[in-house]
Amino acid sequence: MSLYYVQKFLYELNRDPKVQESYRQDPEVAYQGFDLTDEEKRALTEPDIGLLFVFGVNGQILMHFAAFHQVDWQDYLQKMRDGVDEHGEVRDGVYKVTGYEGVEAHASALGQESNIGEE
Amino acid sequence: MPLVFAGVASHAPGITGRADQADPVVRDEFYANYDKMRQELEATRPDAIFVIGAEHFANFFMNNMPAFAVGMADSYEGPIEDPEWLGIEAVTVPGNADLSKRMISEIMKTVDISYAEEWKFDHGIIVPLHFLTPRYDLTVIPANINCQGPPLAPLSRAWEFGRAIRRAADSVPERIAIIGTGGLSHWPATPDSGKINEPWDREFMDRWLRNDKEGLLSYTDRQAYIDAGQGAGEIRTYVAVAGATEGSTGDLLFYAPIPIFSVGCTLATMKVA
Numbered sequence: 001m002s003l004y005y006v007q008k009f010l011y012e013l014n015r016d017p018k019v020q021e022s023y024r025q026d027p028e029v030a031y032q033g034f035d036l037t038d039e040e041k042r043a044l045t046e047p048d049i050g051l052l053f054v055f056g057v058n059g060q061i062l063m064h065f066a067a068f069h070q071v072d073w074q075d076y077l078q079k080m081r082d083g084v085d086e087h088g089e090v091r092d093g094v095y096k097v098t099g100y101e102g103v104e105a106h107a108s109a110l111g112q113e114s115n116i117g118e119e
Numbered sequence: 120m121p122l123v124f125a126g127v128a129s130h131a132p133g134i135t136g137r138a139d140q141a142d143p144v145v146r147d148e149f150y151a152n153y154d155k156m157r158q159e160l161e162a163t164r165p166d167a168i169f170v171i172g173a174e175h176f177a178n179f180f181m182n183n184m185p186a187f188a189v190g191m192a193d194s195y196e197g198p199i200e201d202p203e204w205l206g207i208e209a210v211t212v213p214g215n216a217d218l219s220k221r222m223i224s225e226i227m228k229t230v231d232i233s234y235a236e237e238w239k240f241d242h243g244i245i246v247p248l249h250f251l252t253p254r255y256d257l258t259v260i261p262a263n264i265n266c267q268g269p270p271l272a273p274l275s276r277a278w279e280f281g282r283a284i285r286r287a288a289d290s291v292p293e294r295i296a297i298i299g300t301g302g303l304s305h306w307p308a309t310p311d312s313g314k315i316n317e318p319w320d321r322e323f324m325d326r327w328l329r330n331d332k333e334g335l336l337s338y339t340d341r342q343a344y345i346d347a348g349q350g351a352g353e354i355r356t357y358v359a360v361a362g363a364t365e366g367s368t369g370d371l372l373f374y375a376p377i378p379i380f381s382v383g384c385t386l387a388t389m390k391v392a
Contacts, residue, residue, distance in 0.1 A: 004181065007176075007180075007181070008180060008181075008182070011176050011180045014176070014199070015177065015199060015239070053310070058176070058268075058308075059308025059312070060175035060176055060267055060307065060308055061176050063308040064200065067200070068201075073133075073137060076308075077310060080309065080310045081310045084310065094267070094269060095309065095349065
């Protein structure tokens with residue numbers, strides 16, 4: 001796991017058109033200089049938004065990557081929910097601070113109804 | 120000149136980017152109050168607006184993350200986001216490197232901050248400017264508090280940052296307005312996006328409006344995270360404005376949860392006289 005470098009790559013991609021072009025042309029070339037595992041490279045290349053969230057990528061970085069891939073907002077949110085269902089709890093990063101057990105359990109802990117449908 | 124204006128405002132990207140998906144009644148009331156805030160701001164004839172934002176990896180990353188940073192350039196560009204996604208066109212916003220330098224020098228007497236001669240605005244600053252300076256003709260001094268990449272500066276230091284900003288604003292001949300942007304409870308850009316803890320927000324704003332220092336500084340990061348999401352780290356910007364207006368009281372212009380905007384939309388001012 002190298003969440004730091006996954007996030008750093010996305011940070012560079014989000015703000016630098018040259019990195020975006022390199023990523024479009026040949027992702028493996030774009031990843032040079034970033035210490036990434038094969039699983040992380042696959043998630044970035046596919047892209048697997050749900051798995052990137054489970055890695056622990058901050059949403060403030062991930063949402064721009066999703067927009068870059070023309071993933072609309074509701075689909076972006078659903079991909080993260082599906083990622084947790086498929087791959088389990090968030091493994092690292094800021095969302096692991098208190099654990100992340102999914103939308104319904106989280107709403108229950110706050111004494112709320114889940115409001116996913118309201119969005 | 121003494122500080123001429125102080126306020127806080129929400130900055131969530133959905134406020135502009137997902138405007139068409141919100142309940143139009145509450146949305147338009149929110150926008151109307153943002154415009155009322157603009158009028159109040161303009162009535163104070165500011166020479167510059169000092170915007171304390173919660174930057175989200177537009178300029179700084181965890182390889183070198185400042186707890187507090189202030190921009191020092193003659194102009195700034197934004198938004199870093201796709202203009203269509205954010206609903207705000209790409210603009211160049213006027214800055215004033217000399218004014219920044221004088222204020223930074225004063226702030227540094229009591230708070231160790233970073234300065235940045237390059238700064239790209241993200242939604243944290245450009246969304247409030249979109250409403251408060253819609254012609255982008257008012258000089259902006261951007262500031263940032265790290266609210267996303269722990270460890271975060273303690274709330275007591277955000278308060279001191281605010282006090283230092285006030286001293287700096289009062290020390291320059293220009294008429295300075297300050298605005299804190301962000302929060303309150305929210306889980307932005309996560310599977311819980313849209314969740315809002317309204318009682319938590321209202322309790323926080325009650326403390327803020329009374330400028331209750333002890334109450335504001337009593338939040339812990341862990342409990343705030345549990346109750347109000349990782350977005351609650353952004354209360355630092357509100358705490359800084361409260362520090363800048365220590366001993367005053369505030370007026371709530373607007374509060375309403377708007378789930379599609381992912382936040383309880385908040386607008387408030389603090390008396391500065």
